[in-house]
Amino acid sequence: MRSPYLFLLSSLLLLIIVLSTGMGYLEISPFEVLKIILARITGDHELLNGLNHVFPYVVWDVRLPRILTSAIVGAGLSISGVIFQGILLNPLADPYTLGISAGAAFGASIALFLDIHFLGIYSVPIFAFCGAVGTLVAVMSLSSFNREMSSNNLILSGIIVAAILSAGISFLKYMADEQVSIIIFWLMGSFASKTWAEVSLSCVCVLAGFLICLFFARDLNIMSLGDRSANSLGISAGRVRMILLVTASFMTAVCVSVSGIIGFVGLIIPHLMRFFTGADNRKLIPASSLAGAGLLLGADTITRAVLPVEVPVGVLTALIGGPFFCYIFRQRSVGGLRA
Amino acid sequence: MHRIPVFEANRLHFSYGRQKVLDNISLTLEAGNFYAIVGPNGCGKTTLLDIMAGNKTPESGNIRYFGRNIKEYGKRKLAREIALVPQDFYIHFPFTVGEVILMGRHPYIPRLGGPSKEDIDIAEAIIEKTGLYKLKDKYITELSGGEKQRVVFARALVQDTPVLILDEATSNMDIQYTLNFLRAVSKAVSQAGRTVISALHDLNLAATFSNKMVFMKSGRIVSEGNTHGVLTEEGIKAVFNVESRVYFDQYSNSCQVSYKGIGPR
Numbered sequence: 001m002r003s004p005y006l007f008l009l010s011s012l013l014l015l016i017i018v019l020s021t022g023m024g025y026l027e028i029s030p031f032e033v034l035k036i037i038l039a040r041i042t043g044d045h046e047l048l049n050g051l052n053h054v055f056p057y058v059v060w061d062v063r064l065p066r067i068l069t070s071a072i073v074g075a076g077l078s079i080s081g082v083i084f085q086g087i088l089l090n091p092l093a094d095p096y097t098l099g100i101s102a103g104a105a106f107g108a109s110i111a112l113f114l115d116i117h118f119l120g121i122y123s124v125p126i127f128a129f130c131g132a133v134g135t136l137v138a139v140m141s142l143s144s145f146n147r148e149m150s151s152n153n154l155i156l157s158g159i160i161v162a163a164i165l166s167a168g169i170s171f172l173k174y175m176a177d178e179q180v181s182i183i184i185f186w187l188m189g190s191f192a193s194k195t196w197a198e199v200s201l202s203c204v205c206v207l208a209g210f211l212i213c214l215f216f217a218r219d220l221n222i223m224s225l226g227d228r229s230a231n232s233l234g235i236s237a238g239r240v241r242m243i244l245l246v247t248a249s250f251m252t253a254v255c256v257s258v259s260g261i262i263g264f265v266g267l268i269i270p271h272l273m274r275f276f277t278g279a280d281n282r283k284l285i286p287a288s289s290l291a292g293a294g295l296l297l298g299a300d301t302i303t304r305a306v307l308p309v310e311v312p313v314g315v316l317t318a319l320i321g322g323p324f325f326c327y328i329f330r331q332r333s334v335g336g337l338r339a
Numbered sequence: 340m341h342r343i344p345v346f347e348a349n350r351l352h353f354s355y356g357r358q359k360v361l362d363n364i365s366l367t368l369e370a371g372n373f374y375a376i377v378g379p380n381g382c383g384k385t386t387l388l389d390i391m392a393g394n395k396t397p398e399s400g401n402i403r404y405f406g407r408n409i410k411e412y413g414k415r416k417l418a419r420e421i422a423l424v425p426q427d428f429y430i431h432f433p434f435t436v437g438e439v440i441l442m443g444r445h446p447y448i449p450r451l452g453g454p455s456k457e458d459i460d461i462a463e464a465i466i467e468k469t470g471l472y473k474l475k476d477k478y479i480t481e482l483s484g485g486e487k488q489r490v491v492f493a494r495a496l497v498q499d500t501p502v503l504i505l506d507e508a509t510s511n512m513d514i515q516y517t518l519n520f521l522r523a524v525s526k527a528v529s530q531a532g533r534t535v536i537s538a539l540h541d542l543n544l545a546a547t548f549s550n551k552m553v554f555m556k557s558g559r560i561v562s563e564g565n566t567h568g569v570l571t572e573e574g575i576k577a578v579f580n581v582e583s584r585v586y587f588d589q590y591s592n593s594c595q596v597s598y599k600g601i602g603p604r
Contacts, residue, residue, distance in 0.1 A: 221438075226429065226430075227394075228389070228392075231393070232394060232495075278435065
C-alpha cells in the first residue's frame with residue numbers, strides 16, 4: 001500500500017528545483033543546470049565545456065543555496081504544522097500557534113535594534129533562535145499543571161505570550177529610527193543571499209526532526225482518539241506529546257532563524273495533504289514535507305524570478321495561500337465535512 | 340480452587356487538587372465476572388477505572404493486577420491485558436472507521452512494522468460482528484455520536500484483552516446496539532472467562548448483564564457483592580437518594596428497578 005503521492009510529489013519537487021534554478025536574470029536551460037550540478041558533484045569539469053563560464057557560479061553559489069534553503073524551510077514548517085495540529089488536536093494550529101514566531105521576531109528585533117554584530121552574519125538568526133526557544137520554554141512552563149499539559153492550556157499560553165511579545169516588538173519598532181525598515185523586512189521573511197552553511201544547518205535539523213516525527217507518527221495517530229484511549233493502547237501520551245512538541249518547535253525555530261517569518265505554509269499544506277492521503281500521519285508527514293518544499297520554493301521563485309520587484313516571500317505565501325485556503329475550506333464545508 | 344484475583348485494590352486515595360475523589364478504596368475483583376460499578380455523578384467511578392487501566396496513579400495505596408503491582412507492567416504489556424472504552428469519543432481527524440478499529444492492534448504491532456495478517460483478520464472479524472461493515476470506509480468525523488461510540492467500542496474489542504473496562508461505553512447507542520455489545524461482552528465473560536468492569540448509569544441494564552455489582556458514593560464503596568443481593572431498594576435510596584421498587588423480572592431473568600411515575604394523562 002505504497003502511496004503513489006510520494007513518488008509524484010518527489011518527482012514534482014525535483015522538477016521544480018531544476019526549473020527554478022534555471023530561472024532568473026540569466027536564463028539557464030534545465031539541461032545546463034543538470035550538467036553543472038553533475039560536474040560539481042562528480043568533480044568532472046569537462047562537462048562544463050562550452051558553457052558560459054559565469055553559469056556554474058550562478059547556479060552553484062548563488063541560486064542553489066537559496067533554492068534548497070527555501071525547500072528545506074518549506075518542508076520543516078509543513079512537518080511542524082502536521083505535528084502541532086496533531087498534538088494540539090486542533091486543525092487550526094500551525095508552527096506559530098505557540099508564539100514561536102513572536103519569540104523569534106522579538107529576538108531578531110532586539111539584535112537589529114541594538115545593532116548587534118559580535119556574532120557576525122549569524123547574530124540575527126542566533127537571537128531569533130534564542131527568542132523562539134525561550135518562548136517555547138515559557139509557554140510550556142506556563143501551561144503545565146499537575147505535570148500535565150492540556151492542549152487548551154498550551155494554545156492559551158501561546159496566545160498570551162505572543163501578545164506580550166508583539167507589544168514588545170511594537171515598542172522596539174517605535175524606538176528604532178533607521179533600523180525600523182530592517183526589522184520590518186526581516187519579519188516578512190526572505191531567502192535572499194542564503195549560503196551553503198545555512199543549507200546544511202537547516203537540512204540537518206529538518207531531517208532529524210522529520211525522522212523523529214515519523215518514528216512517533218503512529219503514536220500521534222492514536223493520540224487523536226484522546227489521551228485515555230491512547231494510554232490504554234500502551235502509549236505514554238504525555239511523553240510522546242512532549243517529545244514531538246520540542247522536536248517540532250525546534251524545527252520551527254531553526255526555520256524561522258534562517259528565513260524570517262513565513263506564514264501559512266505550515267497551516268495550509270497539512271490540510272491540503274490530508275485531503276489526498278487521509279489523516280494517517282505516517283503518510284501525511286512525508287507528503288506534507290515534499291509538498292511544503294515545493295510550494296515555498298515555488299513562491300520564492302515567483303518573487304525572485306517572475307515578479308518585477310522582489311516581494312518578501314512571507315507576504316507572497318499569505319497573499320496566495322490565504323484566498324486559496326478560503327477556497328478549499330469552503331469547498332470542503334459544502335461538499336461534506338472531513339475535518 | 341484458589342485463583343489469583345484480577346484486581347486487588349488496597350486503600351486507594353486520589354484527589355484533584357483539594358477535592359477528594361477516591362477515599363480509601365479497597366476492592367477485590369475476580370476473573371470471569373461482569374462487574375457493574377454504579378453510583379451518582381462524580382462519585383469517582385471514572386477515576387477508579389482509570390487507575391485500574393493504569394492510566395492514573397493513586398496518591399496512596401496500590402493496585403495489583405493478577406497479583407503483581409500494576410506499575411510493574413510495561414505499558415505495551417498492560418495494553419495487551421486491559422482495554423478501556425472511554426466515555427468521550429471525540430476523534431479530531433478524518434481517519435476512516437477501518438483505520439480507527441485497526442488502531443486497537445497497536446500493542447501487538449512492532450514499531451517499525453505493519454499489521455500482520457492476523458491483526459487484520461481480527462479487526463475484520465470484529466467489524467463484521469459489530470455491524471460496522473457498511474461504515475468501514477467512512478470518515479469517523481462524518482458519523483453520528485452513537486456510531487462513533489460503536490467504533491470506539493469495537494476498537495477496544497480488537498485489542499482482544501482478558502479484561503475490558505467500560506466507562507459508560509454504550510451511553511449514546513440505540514437500544515439495539517447497546518444490547519448487541521453488552522451481550523457480546525457478557526458472552527465473552529461466561530464462555531471465555533474474561534472479565535468486564537463497567538460503569539453504568541442505567542441500573543436495569545446493569546442488573547440485566549452484571550452478576551456482580553459495586554455501589555459507590557463520594558469516593559467510597561457503599562456495598563458490593565452479587566447483583567441480586569446488592570441491588571435493593573434501601574441500597575438505591577442510600578446511594579442515589581431516590582425511591583424505587585426492585586423486583587425479579589422473568590423476561591430479563593434478572594432483578595429490575597422501577598421508579599414512581601406521574602401516571603397516564
